[in-house]
Amino acid sequence: xxxxxxxxxxxxxxxxxxxxxxxxxxxxxxxxxxxxxxxxxxxxxxxxxxxxxxxxxxxxxxxxxxxxxxxxxxxxxxxxxxxxxxxxxxxxxxxxxxxxxxxxxxxxxxxxxxxxxxxxxxxxxxxxxxxxxxxxxxxxxxxxxxxxxxxxxxxxxxxxxxxxxxxxx
Amino acid sequence: xxxxxxxxxxxxxxxxxxxxxxxxxxxxxxxxxxxxxxxxxxxxxxxxxxxxxxxxxxxxxxxxxxxxxxxxxxxxxxxxxxxxxxxxxxxxxxxxxxxxxxxxxxxxxxxxxxxxxxxxxxxxxxxxxxxxxxxxxxxxxxxxxxxxxxxxxxxxxxxxxxxxxxxxxxxxxxxxxxxxxxxxxxxxxxxxxxxxxxxxxxxxxxxxxxxxxxxxxxxxxxxxxxxxxxxxxxxxxxxxxxxxxxxxxx
Numbered sequence: 416x417x418x419x420x421x422x423x424x425x426x427x428x429x430x431x432x433x434x435x436x437x438x439x440x441x442x443x444x445x446x447x448x449x450x451x452x453x454x455x456x457x458x459x460x461x462x463x464x465x466x467x468x469x470x471x472x473x474x475x476x477x478x479x480x481x482x483x484x485x486x487x488x489x490x491x492x493x494x495x496x497x498x499x500x501x502x503x504x505x506x507x508x509x510x511x512x513x514x515x516x517x518x519x520x521x522x523x524x525x526x527x528x529x530x531x532x533x534x535x536x537x538x539x540x541x542x543x544x545x546x547x548x549x550x551x552x553x554x555x556x557x558x559x560x561x562x563x564x565x566x567x568x569x570x571x572x573x574x575x576x577x578x579x580x581x582x583x584x
Numbered sequence: 585x586x587x588x589x590x591x592x593x594x595x596x597x598x599x600x601x602x603x604x605x606x607x608x609x610x611x612x613x614x615x616x617x618x619x620x621x622x623x624x625x626x627x628x629x630x631x632x633x634x635x636x637x638x639x640x641x642x643x644x645x646x647x648x649x650x651x652x653x654x655x656x657x658x659x660x661x662x663x664x665x666x667x668x669x670x671x672x673x674x675x676x677x678x679x680x681x682x683x684x685x686x687x688x689x690x691x692x693x694x695x696x697x698x699x700x701x702x703x704x705x706x707x708x709x710x711x712x713x714x715x716x717x718x719x720x721x722x723x724x725x726x727x728x729x730x731x732x733x734x735x736x737x738x739x740x741x742x743x744x745x746x747x748x749x750x751x752x753x754x755x756x757x758x759x760x761x762x763x764x765x766x767x768x769x770x771x772x773x774x775x776x777x778x779x780x781x782x783x784x785x786x787x788x789x790x791x792x793x794x795x796x797x798x799x800x801x802x803x804x805x806x807x808x809x810x811x812x813x814x815x816x817x818x819x820x821x822x823x824x825x826x827x828x829x830x831x832x833x834x
Contacts, residue, residue, distance in 0.1 A: 466779050466782070467778065468789060471784070472788065473784060473787060517764075519760045520760065
């Protein structure tokens with residue numbers, strides 16, 4: 416009688432109990448809640464997968480930037496469609512992202528001041544992407560640049576390289 | 585004339601049809617009146633009795649009601665705008681321009697939606713400040729204050745998702761900047777941005793996702809929380825009035 420009073424279901428007869436003093440109702444409650452919990456977590460997981468697209472119809476991240484002769488020596492050229500600067504310096508070619516590292520606005524090359532400036536929040540960069548001032552936390556990244564077999568510049572916007580890596584033509 | 589009308593209305597309320605719809609006969613005593621409010625789906629979140637004090641303009645400036653009326657205006661005009669707007673990149677901007685220049689009264693509806701949206705953000709903020717300075721966050725109103733904060737965030741999310749839909753330069757860059765702020769979140773930022781935009785750039789998927797959030801998910805959630813908010817105002821004993829707090833003011 417005393418162990419019946421201590422249990423959570425004093426009215427449940429002893430015959431309805433499984434070992435360890437767990438009642439059938441407790442057992443079924445836990446199994447049901449556990450199953451619902453697993454199903455709930457599974458639903459969250461598959462919903463997350465559903466919302467994460469596998470195929471994207473976005474512009475290609477690799478592009479041809481034309482013949483190297485198009486770019487005069489010591490020049491910065493803004494390719495608007497690709498949001499990339501092609502910089503040609505005496506030491507060689509490099510491609511600098513035109514997307515500000517602050518909040519993703521497209522920066523502009525100011526030839527008079529010889530710097531890259533962001534119209535949104537005023538970040539300023541040198542032509543090699545190093546930060547002069549402004550809220551931008553990082554310098555503008557350099558993209559991998561190479562030559563195709565037929566001698567055109569090829570830029571891969573998914574591949575970042577060190578600023579020291581320049582393409583000599 | 586007035587009495588004939590009144591007696592006609594009175595006998596109408598005695599009919600079987602009226603009683604079957606409203607579940608009771610005429611509400612002519614205090615008791616039957618309170619039952620009429622309790623037993624009616626569209627009235628049950630209203631208080632049966634209100635203190636005269638809380639009806640004064642200075643008690644609330646009706647800011648909560650103004651916010652709600654603006655929400656209803658946005659709901660109605662928004663549904664009407666949906667009849668001409670395709671949430672797809674080739675159409676969105678042109679549909680918005682069509683609403684301005686081609687569709688009859690389209691410019692009126694679009695401007696009503698825009699202005700009501702701006703006003704609603706303003707009204708909700710003003711409502712929050714007013715409640716704050718009156719001490720409306722103190723017990724027993726503290727839970728409803730939290731619901732209010734959720735409603736403020738929902739208002740801002742609604743405003744932000746609606747901002748992208750015209751698909752013009754302002755919309756594009758506002759969402760570019762805003763979603764880059766999201767990606768500054770530690771650890772999960774880039775993932776959240778990817779899921780929200782449905783990609784890496786503000787494109788077709790982002791437009792569609794913001795549209796669905798703007799016209800279905802956020803309004804539904806907002807309606808749910810508005811319901812709780814109004815119901816709790818009543819359950820917590822009406823508006824905060826200075827005398828009731830007994831903090832020696834006034």
